[in-house]
Amino acid sequence: MSKGVHFVTGKLWRDECLCFFYFQNGKGESKMKKEGQVRIPSGCAIAAVISTEGKKISGGLVAEAMRPMHDRSNGLGGGFAGYGIYPDYKEFYALHMFFDERATRKDCEAFLKERFEVVHAEVIPTRKIPAITDEPIIWRYFVAPLQSKVAAMQVEEEEYVVRAVTRINTEMNGAYVFSSGKNMGTFKAVGFPEDVGIFYRLEEYEGYSWTAHGRYPTNTPGWWGGAHPFTLLDFSIVHNGEISSYDANRRYIEMFGYKCNLQTDTEVITYILDYLIRVQHLTLEEAASVIAAPFWSTIDRKTDLNDKEKHIYLRTLYPSLLITGPFSIVMGFNGGLMALNDRLKLRSMVVGEKDDKVFIASEEAAIRTMEPDAENIWAPSGGEPVVVRLKEGVQI
Amino acid sequence: MKRVYVNEEWCLGCHLCEYNCAFANSGMDDMAEALKGKKIFPRIHVEENDRITFAVSCRHCEDPICVKSCIAGAISKRDGVVCVDQDKCVGCLTCVLVCPYGALAPNENGIMQKCELCLTNSFGEPACVSGCPNNAIVYESRDEVQTEVDPDGRTLYVGD
């Protein structure tokens, strides 16, 4: 991507974030659509680590893991999600937000105060480095929903938070919530992931679990909100791939109140998993069987009749949530990780272990960076979920 | 053995089998040239009345009475196919008389000819079958044994 586009993009972020942006093509002015107005395919690198005993892992470790996979990104997006990083505020939803200008922030804070008790608000500390420029205003808020409002809406507390986040992201120009879970947080920017780690001072955070993402969009103005991970409450998704089922999935999931503002795979996958797990109460494994369903030929051959019946049931009930085309995803949530490949395994993904830690990455090199002595390195089959949870009894 | 069978249910009485037979045994390449302006002498004949149409041709009986009746020794059975040696035929029509199916008829010169399954002409397999528009005539081996016996108790025809 040319420097010209970089420059204009950053400028635009401040000026008219949700409008078209323009760049000179030599023959006059031409219009290019921003993420969310058009669907942008991209390739990627992902990495993740978790300590099943809940031991602290520095964010710097996972940032370094992205370095050997530099060529899988193109500098137009990198990000991280850390779990267990806000122990002091673990009862509160941590809202990480981008604002285009101060006035937007003030408006948004008023909006928040009508709905939440804000116990703490601060600028997210960053480090000025040449590789990351044109940053928006970045804040975080630790909030608790006002119970009277939750009761008035007659919804669960989590649903209340989801709706507030959706409203900000859909209706409030220049404001964007990019992280909204408890005792977890997402950090993302336009840039290479290892630089994003330095920018957000990730080495100063400690969590029991981390996911990381480097992005290779083929055609994008490179918007900070469009970087990954994509999160909803404590679900965070990093994803490598370009799913071919996108619009079938999007048009289905939007029936249930979700709005796919970014038109990215990651966004829709996050909503699908949220819907299946939080709303439909499926287990992680069942949800994996919906989105990366076994082929009918496999199901027809199953000899365990209960298992067969279950798979037929899930495919009959949720046909429009099957995801086709290449993907490797790592879903982070409070208490664990799930890694999953598309059913043909069209994207690389390997898993390794060492002591209490489990590592997941697009390439083995990333795992070796985190743990040179990693063992049992293996490539999960397509559609085979790898679920890693904190050991029973581990308190965070 | 593969034989020609006719299914009355699907016979449309279109008579195409007769023309395809005549053409196949004409030795010519072009049907119009072979048959235009000529009376045809096919080896399969469509029998019909108001309700039923049915194409009749040689059944290649297990114990062919025509072979036995031929005074000139012109009819013989080779590899299951009943054939006429036209050089030997004297045109006495005894075979026409004895055939219980009416499957034999002479050619334009009064010499006997009959269905030999197109095995010796340029078609190689029955032209009546390949030309039938409704699969009423088929060429196949059938599993079930079909036997027909004449009033004297003689086995005429055994299908395989």
Add this chain to the structure above:
Amino acid sequence: MSIDFLYPEFEVVRNMDRCITCRVCERQCANEVHAYNERLDKMVSDESKCVNCQRCVSLCPTRALKIVKSDCKLRENANWQNDGIREIYKQANSGGVLLSSMGNPKELPVYWDRMLINASQVTNPSIDPLREPMETRVFLGKKNVKPERDESGNLICKVPPQLELDLPVMFSAMSYGSISYNAHASLARAATEMGTYYNTGEGGLHEDFYQYGPNTIVQVASGRFGVHEEYLAAGAAIEIKIGQGAKPGIGGHLPGSKIVGDVSRTRMIPEGSDAISPAPHHDIYSIEDLRQLVYSLKEATEYKKPVIVKVAAVHNIAAIASGIARSGADIIAIDGIRGGTGAAPTRIRDNVGIPIELALAAVDQRLRDERIRNNVSLVVGGSIRSAADIVKAIALGADACYIATGALLALGCHLCRTCQTGKCNWGIATQRPELVKRLNPDIGSRRLINLLTAWKHEIKEMMGGMGINSIEALRGNRLMLRGVGLTEKELEILGISHAGE
């Protein structure tokens, strides 16, 4: 009246160098166009009777025949075209309503042809259907249940009744009576072999075909012909026919000449009586009445079979579909203006209804907007002509397609559009035994199986190109479509972008 002003539309062109006077043309023409003139020793023709069904052309062993449109024409007139003038002459002769058959032949836009399909390049891989699994299995029925678990936490795997299709194509309703016994036999056998369904239409189910019940959709139309308890029990699903694309707003018409023998017995009406279905169901004057019929049928079949409600695509189709989706129906079938028929008033066939593409797009979007798309499956028909049309229909949001004209073409129909005369030379739209026998179901079912097999291959090829390996991921995937030469409004209704966007 001495002059009828109707001149032959077609000319029979016979190459006398090739004609061998085998008389197959004469024997095979139920319209009695051809005759052998003994004195001349030649075949002769009465072209005024020719409907251009091409039966003689296809059976002529020396290829001596062709049928061409007569160039004997009235004076050119952009306003008063030939067909319009002929229709006036016909009505002036008869005083009657004009009747036609098969689908709308007018030059209405065919939106299928204005939509193009996507394929993967570089950023994600296309999938080779010859080397990788490629799934076309579809379940039709309600999906709006929330999973429940037993005490030990296992899923209770109960879903409302579903139709399982090996490919998203079914044979649409054509009644026994409008088409022949052998045509029904062909459809039933092909549906069974291909793992899909055929539809009885409104003429009941011949007793010989109860054996195909697991692959049969039994229809209940306003005339209720042939409807009884065993009939309902015999099918895999029950379809309530409100309307059909070729004649929205009126019921089925079958002339008494076709109500003979088994047709009369199967329909449970006297031989020779015209079978004129009422325009509406007289127990459905409103949407709440529909709900009662849906549940009556479900009661009668112990809630074991999905109920389909079939409607013609008309102006307010989105709202109508929304009403049906809330009526308890499991599947909505929508039939577009180009849908076929055995007989319809010409004016209605050609002027009433809307194209299926727009109806489908509007209905699918409306049901999603109202969050009830899961209540029903959506089946569309009304001129699905190829595997590409099917792929486009699924991408617009259909769960499956109905084909009927396409199936008849496979059986030999040449679209001469004179089904209403009952003299179908191809043995399809006739009840005359000597014509019916021209369609051997061994051949007919094989041709239908071939057609569906070929389409299934093509669907898989196109899906693979898009990087999609299950038809489920294509359903409603409108990003896979782009419009060409469409207005903003048309694109908006279809919910797709223009090519190049």
